[in-house]
Amino acid sequence: MCAKYDTVIGLEVHAELSTKTKAFCTCDASFGGDPNTHICPVCTGQPGALPIINHEAVNYAIRAGLAFGCDINRYSRFDRKNYFYPDLPKAFQISQLDLPLCVNGKIELSTGTTVRIHQIHLEEDAGKMVHDDYHGQSWADYNRCSVPLIEIVSEPDITSAEEAAEFVSKIALYLKYLNVCDAKMQEGSIRADVNVSLKPAGSPVLGDRAEIKNLNSFRSIQRAIECEIERQTKILDDGGKVVQETRRFDDATGTTSSLRSKENANDYRYFPEPDIMAISFTDEDIEKAKSEIPLLPHERVSKYVNEYKLTDEDARVLTLEKYISDFYDETVAIYPEYKSVANMFLTEVMRRVKETDDEEIPVTAADFAKVCEMADKNTVNRNDAKTIIRYMFEEGGDPMEIAKKNNFIVEEDLSAINDFIDKLFAERQDLVEDYKNGKTSVFGFFMGQTTRGLQGKATPKSIKECLEAKLKNL
Ligand code: ADP
Ligand code: MG
Ligand code: ZN
Numbered sequence: 001m002c003a004k005y006d007t008v009i010g011l012e013v014h015a016e017l018s019t020k021t022k023a024f025c026t027c028d029a030s031f032g033g034d035p036n037t038h039i040c041p042v043c044t045g046q047p048g049a050l051p052i053i054n055h056e057a058v059n060y061a062i063r064a065g066l067a068f069g070c071d072i073n074r075y076s077r078f079d080r081k082n083y084f085y086p087d088l089p090k091a092f093q094i095s096q097l098d099l100p101l102c103v104n105g106k107i108e109l110s111t112g113t114t115v116r117i118h119q120i121h122l123e124e125d126a127g128k129m130v131h132d133d134y135h136g137q138s139w140a141d142y143n144r145c146s147v148p149l150i151e152i153v154s155e156p157d158i159t160s161a162e163e164a165a166e167f168v169s170k171i172a173l174y175l176k177y178l179n180v181c182d183a184k185m186q187e188g189s190i191r192a193d194v195n196v197s198l199k200p201a202g203s204p205v206l207g208d209r210a211e212i213k214n215l216n217s218f219r220s221i222q223r224a225i226e227c228e229i230e231r232q233t234k235i236l237d238d239g240g241k242v243v244q245e246t247r248r249f250d251d252a253t254g255t256t257s258s259l260r261s262k263e264n265a266n267d268y269r270y271f272p273e274p275d276i277m278a279i280s281f282t283d284e285d286i287e288k289a290k291s292e293i294p295l296l297p298h299e300r301v302s303k304y305v306n307e308y309k310l311t312d313e314d315a316r317v318l319t320l321e322k323y324i325s326d327f328y329d330e331t332v333a334i335y336p337e338y339k340s341v342a343n344m345f346l347t348e349v350m351r352r353v354k355e356t357d358d359e360e361i362p363v364t365a366a367d368f369a370k371v372c373e374m375a376d377k378n379t380v381n382r383n384d385a386k387t388i389i390r391y392m393f394e395e396g397g398d399p400m401e402i403a404k405k406n407n408f409i410v411e412e413d414l415s416a417i418n419d420f421i422d423k424l425f426a427e428r429q430d431l432v433e434d435y436k437n438g439k440t441s442v443f444g445f446f447m448g449q450t451t452r453g454l455q456g457k458a459t460p461k462s463i464k465e466c467l468e469a470k471l472k473n474l
Helices: 055-067 161-177 218-237 283-291 297-306 312-319 322-334 338-354 365-376 382-395 399-405 414-427 429-436 442-454 460-472
Strands: 005-016 079-082 092-095 102-108 114-124 128-132 137-141 148-154 190-200 209-215 245-250 255-261
Touching: 005 161, 005 218, 055 102, 055 114, 055 148, 055 161, 055 283, 092 114, 102 161, 161 190, 161 218, 161 297, 161 322, 190 218, 209 218, 209 255, 218 245, 218 255, 297 312, 297 322, 312 322, 312 338, 322 338, 322 365, 338 365, 338 382, 365 382, 365 399, 382 399, 414 429, 414 442, 414 460, 429 442, 442 460
Parallel strands: 209 245
Antiparallel strands: 005 148, 005 190, 079 092, 102 114, 114 148, 128 137, 190 209, 245 255
16 A cells, blocks of 8 residues: 555653652652642642752653663753643643753664654643532642653654554553553553654655644554544645644544644743752763663563573563563572473463453462472472462462362372382383393383373372382392
8 A cells, every 4th residue: 555645753751750759849649649638838839838859750760761772961950831720739840841851762663663762851740630520610639749750752753553552552661660650551650642743655844743632541542643644634635734733632532623723832931940950960870870770671581581591472471561570580589490480370370460450460479489389390280280370369378288278289109100110011021121131211111101101190200210119120
């Protein structure tokens, strides 16, 4: 298919940082809480209250910048962005305009597209309006005021709705691995503004764009872009001109509508924030921040493949979610049978954790390690190990206790092993003779027959010992 227009997309992704306290005061920055219980004179903008920078938030922002290949500005400053809205009691937002913390990064997508990062800056979130349609009243909840945010601004390098969704989900995944953002879309931890324009296919000149604000799920990002491309295609096909404006996406109807045009765009009257000192970094600061970056998804994949000898596919699947990769790491730290743990996890645990949205595994890594080991050592047979895992998920409990309660422990009856071997030797006198004449390779045949004959009721170790003892005494 030869498309008439090229799609050009640039994203501004906002991510709430998971610091304990807010960006410029010591209030609790966690999500929720009764309305207006996480507030103080600073984050509600009382006269005379002075902000203090939260260095943890600065470190988190820099960690993200370094992970996305940014340069860190050695000198960085905050600016006031002035506007009035009921969820913003100060009537300004502390943000960064032209001296942001991080500049010039990039993120690679699976399509081969490299998306350049223009900048990552630190700013504060606004509060929340709670509308009570029934009583026709609106309430302001300032708990979220001044929770730290990073804004990741891309260059217009994205070429489709799918790429935009991948870009945001890659950011979400990396921020989780970096331990700087919980990336819970349903709690608004990540929101994106998307800028979309079309241009004649192959043209070097960018077209006029529309910006769609405040999208808070991968699905709505993708849908909003698709519907915006359709709208702009119609306008251009009819010989019209796309108006540069801000639009809103309505999830229910799947359409965008105009919020405000460029002519009546906000004038934020930015000026340098006078109450917060500029930040400067030394090379040592940057090196220290680099050394604090944990293993990122692609690095964990390499480690699983090169050190643990997992397949590419298994390594990829295990790292798609941080909590899963963390659980795997914790398990193999206790029981380092990398492949066996991976197999048991992928076949027995993965689908169970995927059934729920909460990122929690109701079984401890220590207990999971124990079941894997019990199956490997044939303390219980493999199918019973799987049943134990099912019970652990459904009812909880210690794997050994569950095994005992259900009679899963493999009973080692040495006389049964010896009886079986006697019978086998009687039937295959010919092979016993071969063995005596030095053809020791028949040992494997005896092992296999005995193992199969005892149907998992004996460990390979005991079978081997009984066989060796008998053959020695022939
Ligand atoms: P503004 O100053 O108006 O906010 P910026 O230059 O900061 O504009 O760009 C904001 C976002 O819009 C960036 O993510 C950028 O990549 C994107 N963008 C800029 N021009 C275009 C365009 N013609 N089409 C699509 N996205 C664009
Ligand atoms: Mg902008
Ligand atoms: Zn506060």
